[in-house]
Amino acid sequence: MGDGRAPLPPSRMSWTALTHPPDTLAILALALAIEAAAGYPDALYKALGHPVTWIGALIGRLDGWLNRGSDRARRVKGVAALVLLVGVVAAASLGLTVLAALTGPIAGMLAIALLCATLPAQRSLHRHVARVAEDLRGQGLVGGRVAVSMIVGRDPETLDEAGICRAAIESLAENFSDGIVAPAFWIGLAGLPGGAVYKAVNTADSMIGHRTPRHAAFGWAAARFDDLVNLPASRLSAALILAAATLHRNASARGALAAIRRDAGQHRSPNAGWPEAAMAGALGLRLAGPRVYGGTRVADAWMGDGRAEAGPADVERALALYRTACAMLWVLTAAGAVLMLAV
Numbered sequence: 001m002g003d004g005r006a007p008l009p010p011s012r013m014s015w016t017a018l019t020h021p022p023d024t025l026a027i028l029a030l031a032l033a034i035e036a037a038a039g040y041p042d043a044l045y046k047a048l049g050h051p052v053t054w055i056g057a058l059i060g061r062l063d064g065w066l067n068r069g070s071d072r073a074r075r076v077k078g079v080a081a082l083v084l085l086v087g088v089v090a091a092a093s094l095g096l097t098v099l100a101a102l103t104g105p106i107a108g109m110l111a112i113a114l115l116c117a118t119l120p121a122q123r124s125l126h127r128h129v130a131r132v133a134e135d136l137r138g139q140g141l142v143g144g145r146v147a148v149s150m151i152v153g154r155d156p157e158t159l160d161e162a163g164i165c166r167a168a169i170e171s172l173a174e175n176f177s178d179g180i181v182a183p184a185f186w187i188g189l190a191g192l193p194g195g196a197v198y199k200a201v202n203t204a205d206s207m208i209g210h211r212t213p214r215h216a217a218f219g220w221a222a223a224r225f226d227d228l229v230n231l232p233a234s235r236l237s238a239a240l241i242l243a244a245a246t247l248h249r250n251a252s253a254r255g256a257l258a259a260i261r262r263d264a265g266q267h268r269s270p271n272a273g274w275p276e277a278a279m280a281g282a283l284g285l286r287l288a289g290p291r292v293y294g295g296t297r298v299a300d301a302w303m304g305d306g307r308a309e310a311g312p313a314d315v316e317r318a319l320a321l322y323r324t325a326c327a328m329l330w331v332l333t334a335a336g337a338v339l340m341l342a343v
Helices: 023-038 040-047 050-066 072-099 104-117 121-148 161-208 220-245 253-266 273-283 310-343
Strands: 291-293 296-298
Touching: 023 104, 023 121, 023 310, 050 072, 050 161, 072 104, 072 161, 072 220, 072 273, 104 161, 104 291, 121 161, 121 291, 121 310, 161 220, 161 273, 161 310, 220 253, 220 273, 253 273
Parallel strands: none
Antiparallel strands: 291 296
């Protein structure tokens, strides 16, 4: 018996084939490999920008146009802004998928894989976190604070060496989830439209999903929806970090599992605690905890029960786990594509 899918003409393919597994898993495996190898070229960024900058520009316009009035009005307008943002991004990405489908099976899948490769950030995340350890060693606290300020929002001048290293490792763990695993999850589920819509929601949360006087009401919908769409990836990210720890002598899978069970639910974020707890337990560290944002001390719970005195070597251990977890994500994706194609 067949799988219910009509055969595709040799000269072209249906756009639906590019938005449903197993095709999307094959596209994702290719996209992850392309991004890991090449990242997003600086020359391309200078010439065209990046999808996140385009999405950010639209969010900025919506914020300027709609974010006014009473708190009730701002909340309603924030919902409308999110719906409009998702609609525009979904329509644009679906249009690109349709155009790609018209070019033929191989060309279409390659075109969509190249577009999807702009959504995860394996290479750039590794580069930014590695720079923290490098600059700490080469330039001391001043260099380390500058480097870590590129990836975290807390006040860098309040951080000593251990605080800088913990911040870098926390950022690595959290961004592994929402910057890599989450877009991969949604690409695998729904192709380019799935990944692009996820990225739009995540960017909206980072721009307007803050509990500030301006955005507490207007960004409410973006923040809550971001929590929802990140939920599956946060759990998968923790599982990947735990699995990666089984392959490293200087990491503890048992410690990762214990920290996830004990601490993940104590984080103020419903999702960030999972990969952070997994990374903390695997490395024998304490992450998160009290920190300072914009002069305000935030009393977050600790993730992990190890030592708080982290150093550049711990950042490098975290990066090793991260590389293994990224490789495992690719293997899972490729295996899933092969399995689904074989059924």
